[in-house]
Amino acid sequence: MDDAALIELHQVTKTYQDGPSAVDEVSFSVRRGEAVAILGPSGSGKSTLLNLVAGLDRPTRGTVTVDGLRVDGLSEAGAAKYRRARIGMVFQFFNLLDDLTVLDNVLLPAQLAGLPRALSRTRAHQLLETLGIAEHAHAYPGRLSGGERQRAAVARALINRPALLLADEPTGALDTASGREVRDLLTQLNQDGQTVLLVTHDLALAQSCATRTVRIVDGRIASDTAAVVPEGAAR
Template sequence: MTQVIELKGVSKRYDNAGAPALGPLDLTVAQGEALAVTGPSGSGKSTLLNLVAGLDKPTEGTVTVAGQRIDTLGEHALARYRRERVGMVFQFFNLLDDLTVADNIQLPAQLTGTARGKAAARAGELMELLGIQKHARAYPGRLSGGERQRVAVARALVNRPALLLADEPTGALDSASGQDVRRLLVDLHRSGQTIVLVTHDLALAEACASRSVHLVDGHVALDSRTEAVR
């Protein structure tokens, strides 16, 4: 089975005198897998996500994503890696308020050099898939939290990334919008999208993930699989 993520002997220290924030650990995520990373605050969840996203570098070990060793890349190459191979969804959406929904979604594609017409067609496809096509000309500030998170997911998927990273994607939403995003993540996983979800919400992890890794003090305390995503 193809591995989308492969961490070998990875550790991250922010203070040479203290214990590592993460690791050392080995971790693989297979293509099409939906992995939920859970654990208490300070357990290393965000550190793990940042290493996979190329936003931080390990103190020791290697990080390979989609066949590319990313821990040795410079900043320019890492920016390209994030644009082309990774889609990211954040707790607070990070949409540009002065761009329409359609333009927010198209922006990452245009940054990779995709022709405007092709980017617009891909954005239209995603808006229809995610049920937000009626908001194409609207601005994010006029949408509900759940709708804005759908826009953020569409933006993350516009370049057909090998990996979707979601950092507390329901953390800023009310319960109804959270359920909406939960169903969306389930549907994306069923379609074959590889997902790594960082969350404090165990119900979200149980509903969306085919596998869960629970971190404690930077180490994997539990690595479990579920039979099916509901």
């Protein structure tokens, strides 16, 4: 594995029962500090690819390595530990627990990882402040806007300082203004050094925050294109 690569997939195939391969002989890598958007139509295999990187699914063939760890060979317990320690995940519909406050939602992964409570609370408050929702720390998710809930979900994903942030259609359930806020947030996180891998139908999201765009068609990579940044523009 390339020392600079955080993610490396080698000839990965995923087949369900007797159907066609959801992912078909895919090989690609993501370097530390990149923001890579995976684009493709419904059924193209992009979400399957994200699940393989997350250790939520195993390839039929091939290898998946993340942060030096062979994810494809992990047991269920090992995969759960990997997700707690090395990745953060953001979902389309937030997946916040409605009976917990925003602060307690953010703290949950740290508690599951057994991190010191005082240190975790300090980190959580810092994240909520940075993400602009500190005033909602003791509110319940149902009282927040969609954009605010997604910011809370991002804070939860970052609480354990993951090497990799995975995002599955992070703007898919948001209105235009909230979607723009989340795009700006992901862009800023990447500019601050966070490695991001996201799947999306949102071309504006890919164009605004990705340093590379990978297009998937019928389980295969159709194109892999670096972003063109205008001269003098910040990324």
